[in-house]
Amino acid sequence: MLTAHELIGFMSPALALEILEAVHNTDKPVYRGALNAVAEARKVRPIFLERKPRAERHHEMIATLSKPRLDMLSLSILQSWLLKVETPMLTGFLEALGIPHEKGTVDDLPKTMDDEKLKAAVEGLLAKHPPEKVAVYLRAFNDLNEAQWPNLAAMLDSDSRLQLGA
Secondary structure, three states, X not given: OOOHHHHHHHOXXXXXXXXXXXXXXXXXXXXXXXXXXXXXXXXXXXXXXXXXXXXXXXXXXXXXXXXXXXXXXXXXXHHHHHHHOOHHHHHHHHHHHOOOOEOOEOOOOOOOOOHHHHHHHXXXXXXXXXXXXXXXXXXXXXXXXXXXXXXXXXXXXXXXXXXXXX
16 A cells, blocks of 8 residues: 555656646645645745746655655645546546546445446546556555455556556
8 A cells, every 4th residue: 555645656746747747737825735745844935836847846746745754645636636637537447346436536436346337447547547647546546545455456456557657
């Protein structure tokens, strides 16, 4: 099981930058909170980071967000990205599994999931979305939710397409 900060640390730098850029463009309050928390963790004023070119600022933010003390903030960034940018991936997966949801948000996850149904849903995601994004979503889904399905964990550990940073 991975935590949110580990997910950010293990994914490819390109995807981490893409996620942070997406949050910058779609969720200003979460981005502002991340910028302020990173500045505080680095013991600098937020304006110091704001004045840097965005690419350089985002590299520094990602390096800091992959540290354990900013795990909750890393979780907020991942959730924002998934719910605001990657909604089709979330909804496609949940619909393939027959799980009721509201735009990718679920109230109650089943305690277990049928192996064949899960495999078909994962294959469907991999056919439509980049494998690393699918891996990040499925890791977040399984590792950061209350329902942790052993069969999904086994798929994440054994399927080479679902490895982070690949």
